[in-house]
Amino acid sequence: MRSVVIAEPGKLLLEERPLPQPAAGEVRVKVNYASICGSDVHIWHGHNPFARYPRVIGHEFFGVIDATGEGVDPARLGERVAVDPVVSCGHCYPCSVGRPNVCSELQVIGVHHDGGFSEYAVAPARNAYRVPEAIPDKLASLIEPFTIAANICAFLQPKPADVALIFGAGPMGLTAIQALKNVFKVRKVIVADRLPERLAMAQENGADVVLNNSETPLATQLGSEKPTLIIDAACHPAILAEAVALASPAARIGLLGFSGEPCTVTQQSLTSKELSLFTSRLNSQRFPEVIGWLEQKLIQPEKLVTHYMPLSDVEAAMTLFEKDPRSCCKVILSIS
Ligand SMILES: [Zn+2]
Ligand SMILES: [Zn+2]
Structure with a gap:
């Protein structure tokens, strides 16, 4: 089978590998x-502290069960x-x-185990969620990115009275917009980013207000508007202090970043407004919830997709994804 292997940091190969057997x-x-x-x-560039090499990458994938290990119902x-x-x-x-x-x-x-940029991948049977017929093959790999939004929302408990502010209109920001607007029906979603092209995508994904914070500070642009729910989907360490300053009293702030740099905030800035801080990593069993959103057509994953490319073009696809955030959001590899 053909697999995308990061042999060592910086070295991406499309390699012929033996077919894995399910344990x-x-x-x-x-x-x-x-x-x-x-x-x-x-992982490709060696910036993921958890990755071990060589590694078949890819954690957002969809396919068909073609073999079952011992103890797994062959009806699957x-x-x-x-x-x-x-x-x-x-x-x-x-x-x-x-x-x-x-x-x-x-x-x-x-990351720790070989992944889905490969013609075949093995996974625990309980991790493989049945995809209903209503969800097309071409979009089903996007269930995983929406679980990131579902997980942070499970902490933030968005309500229709909320005014949400999202930092960053990349894939995490866009899935959060859709969840907040279409699933949780919050009153207003404001999105801040530095790229006009990304802000246009935010609008297409349902943002009510988009703000370019490359020159004018957000505090000036927001005026008297005080967000009650803030998500940092840009994941820069400076954003926490800004979010704390902009937040309404009693607001909730959700962090998704993984930077090792310190964030500086005072106790007073948090306690005086009794702010709640939540962090969220990956997802905790949110696949059924997101599959439900898709079945009910509450979310439109196709709005994130800018490119479909074949597995053989994986290096070009990864480079495009990395270097060209103005024209590229989600790239889906067609594997087989
Ligand atoms: Zn991901
Ligand atoms: Zn455990």
């Missing part, structure tokens, strides 16, 4: 489509599935309280 409790998926994410690019052969990349132990403290995404032995498919 007990696992399924093998014949991958049809997989989408490129920022973390795939980070032929099932169309999207794979949750979060593999957890099931018995540590976070797992016992429904937070497998921060399992103390967390293993992520495409």
Whole structure:
């Protein structure tokens, strides 16, 4: 089978590999489509602290079960599935309280284990979620990115009275816009970004107000508007202090970033407004929720997709994704 392998940081290969066999409790998926994410690019460049090499990357993928391991119901052969990349132990403290995404032995498919930029991939059977017929093959790999939005929203509990501010109109920001507007029906979604092309995408994805913060500070542009719910989907360490300053009293702030740089905020700036801070990593069993959103046509994943490219063009696709945020948002690789 052909697989995209990061042999070592900086070295991306399209390699012929032996077909993997599903172990007990696992399924093998014949991958049809997989989408490129920022973390795939980070592993390529050696910027992901968890990645081990060589690694088959890709954690957003869709396909059909073509083999089952011991103990897995063979009736699942032929099932169309999207794979949750979060593999957890099931018995540590976070797992016992429904937070497998921060399992103390967390293993992520495409990071710690070989992933879905490959003609075949293996995964625990419980991670392979059946995709209803109403969801087309070409869009099913986008279930995973929407679970990121579902997970932060589970903490933030958006309500119709909220005025939301989202920093960043990349894939995470755009999925958050759709979730906040179409699923949680918040009153107003304001999006800040530095690229006009990305702000146009934010509008297309449902933002009510878009603000370019490349020159004029957001505080000036917002005037008396005080956001009650803020998501940092740009993930720059300077954003927390700005979010705290802009927030309404009693607001909730959600952080998705993974920077190792410090953020500076005072206790007073948080406590005087009694702000709540939440962080969210990957997703904790949000696949069924997002599949439900798609079945009910609440979200439109096609609005994120700018390119479909064949697996053989993976390096060009990853380069386009990385270097050209003005024309490129989600790139979907057609694998087989
Ligand atoms: Zn991702
Ligand atoms: Zn665990």
